[in-house]
Amino acid sequence: MTATTRIHLVANCIQAWGHARPLVTLCARLVKMKTDLCVTLLTTAAMFGRLTKEAARNFEIGDESSQRLRIVCMGVANDFIGDGLIEPMWKALIAGEGLECQQTGTSYNPLPVPTAVIFDFFAIKNTRIVRSLSGSSVRIHSWWPGLTYHILYQFGDAHVGGLGNIRVRAEEESRKSGRPYHEVAMEMFYTKYGGVVGLPGLPPMFDYENYTQDFSLGDKAMTELIPQVNENLATTDGVLLLSFESWEKEGIQVARNWLAETGRPVYTTGPLLPPASKTSVANEKIQSPEGAEIEAFLGEMLSRSGEHSLLYISFGSVFFPVKTPEKLWAFLEVVVELNIPFIMSAASPFCVVPEEVKEKVKSYGKGLISTWTPQQMILDHPVTGWYLSHGGQNGVTEAIASCVPLIMWPFAADQPMNAVLVTDVHKVGYELLEVRSGSGLQRIFRTGYTPVGTIDAVKAEARDVLGKAFGKDGEEKRARMRGLQRATLAEWEQGGVSKRDVAAFLESL
Known part of the structure; x- marks a missing residue:
């Protein structure tokens, strides 16, 4: 070397x-x-x-x-x-x-x-x-x-649509008010007042729409570094x-x-x-303790339900609706009601699956919950029809590369903006609105709709979205995804x- x-x-x-x-x-x-x-x-x-x-x-x-x-x-x-x-x-x-x-x-x-x-x-x-x-x-x-849009908004200079140097502004406000610096800085970063975020090529959003779920990482290191990213x-x-x-x-x-x-x-x-080679697939599969079981399950569901019949659910390795998990379990009830095979990743440290839910999934026989999933293997499999995602950049990219349209359940960071790109710009998926919590339960700029957020509303929306996804409208979105897939893979x-x-x-x- x-x-x-x-x-x-x-x-x-x-x-x-x-x-x-x-x-x-x-x-x-x-x-x-x-x-x-x-x-x-x-x-x-x-x-x-x-x-x-x-x-x-x-x-x-x-x-x-x-x-x-x-x-x-x-x-x-x-x-x-x-x-x-x-x-x-x-x-x-x-x-x-x-x-x-x-x-x-x-x-x-x-x-x-x-x-x-x-x-x-x-x-x-x-x-x-x-x-x-x-x-x-x-x-x-x-x-x-x-997502570049998100980083520009959160950490860019003011003249490119960003929040600018939060540290300097927070220190000045802290001196004037006597309030703790970190308290002021986090307020500047997270507290939203209904202002409109407008970036070229992205439909306008209210600022609070970038925080559609009541979720916090709760790590002191984040509060220390966020105000300093811009500088x-x-x-x-x-x-x-x-x-x-x-x-x-x-x-x-x-x-x-x-x-x-x-x-x-x-x-x-x-x-x-990574390339979709045998070596790559094998090395991804061994990262999951249930890798072999998942591979067998995919094959079984393909034979039982056919191509594009399975729903893959993942909120990534961190995010989870920890404040309103009952909305996820309600959504799963509808998935079972509609006889849709599914795999759910439970990789987040915040994810706690109740024993009652585990038993229901086991008795259903067409669902599987895993602590860590070989995601590319699942998305590349012909049985996979839709991906319910939090909307992180990696998951969205993998879905596009595998031509799997998306159902979005965003939390924060780049996820809400990715959801808008999925639904309104590229039109390759849907966004769940009734699953929102906290500041997310406010009026949506691009539609004027205010989510209700009840369990009944979650179930009704789930039936509507899943019905469309596994029907004609979903096939039209899959066709658009094929065009986006070709353009994306051509980048390299x-x-x-x-x-x-x-x-x-x-x-x-």
């Missing part, structure tokens, strides 16, 4: 699977595309094992480029973010020393001093540590692992977007124009999915925007 490696890139992101999974796929593509490049992906103990398995999905047996992707554990993180662990590792890297993985004890040989890094836009401490130790000798590229972005040298132009072209153009004001490039990288074909952008990024190293 050291004999041929001339360029060394370091990558790191927070402890969120939706941030880390596509980043490891990007790292794999980078070493495949540039033979003199080595990438060191620094991660935490909580993410190390799963990232190692996910990396293997991107390489066939015997692919020597896999040796130029090193996944190294920095240690155990003290919070959800896992930021700030990089200092001893970075000191070793810039001193030309080897690294020792804190998870396995594996020793890695020295490599050339890194000249560039890719850091999660939430990795504020790591960004500052590298800047303090290396100054401008290293280029720091910000990793935007979500942290200002210290970076460029941006790598997880998104892609066929999904949000106008939003990406806003980002390009904004960064161009300070001479910084923006590169699109999506869709970032010859002449595609993402392939061009990533090649340009590699040339800049």
Whole structure:
């Protein structure tokens, strides 16, 4: 490795699977595309094992480029973010020393001093540590692992439709009012007053529509870093977007124009999915303790109910309707009532499935609840007809790549805006409205409707949406999804925007 490696890139992101999974796929593509490049992906103990398995999905047996992707554990993180662990590792890297993985004890040989890094836009401490130790000798590229529209709104400057530098405004207000800084900062970030959010190419929304569920991560680290993201972005040298132009072209153009004001490039990288090879499928399946059972279940439901008959349900690895779980169980009652086969992922640490629900699913015989699902395997299977999703960027991308239309149940972050793109812009799915809670139970800008939010309303909407989805209207949406699928997959074909952008990024190293 050291004999041929001339360029060394370091990558790191927070402890969120939706941030880390596509980043490891990007790292794999980078070493495949540039033979003199080595990438060191620094991660935490909580993410190390799963990232190692996910990396293997991107390489066939015997692919020597896999040796130029090193996944190294920095240690155990003290919070959800896992930021700030990089200092001893970075000191070793810039001193030309080897690294020792804190998870396995594996020793890695020295490599050339890194000249560039890719850091999660939430990795504020790591960004500052590298800047303090290396100054401008290293280029720091910000990793935007979500919908570009959302990141612009939450963390962009005011003139591009964003909230701007919350830290400075919060400190000023705290001094004036005497209220605690973090209380003021979180109020500025989360409290919404019915203002209209208008971004090019995206239908207008009330600001509170970006928080459709009463849900909080409840992590102090989030309250400390969120006010600082905007100014942290200002210290970076460029941006790598997880998104892609066929999904949000106008939003990406806003980002390009904004960064161009300070001479910084923006590169699109999506869709970032491992290949659908036998090796990839096998490595995904072993990440789920029920992988073999799920594979058998898919085959059985195909023989019993036919193609496109199954509903896949997943809220990702974090989100779950923890304040109103009864709405999910009511929705499942309708699924059973309509005799729809389903698989539900229960990966969130907030998900607690009552024994009564488990028994009902077991007696139904056409449902399966799993603690961790091989999502791409499920979406690629011919039995899968619809995906009920919270609307995170990765899940939406995987649905598009597999041509599975969506039923949206968004919470926060980029999910509500993705729901609008699914329903109103690309018209490849539906959004559930009666499942909303908290501030989400207010008037919707684009329709004027105010959700009722009762269990009866949830069931009535479920019958309506599922009836349409598994009928003629749903087939029309599936047909539109096929066109979007072709455009999305073309992003990485010859002449595609993402392939061009990533090649340009590699040339800049």
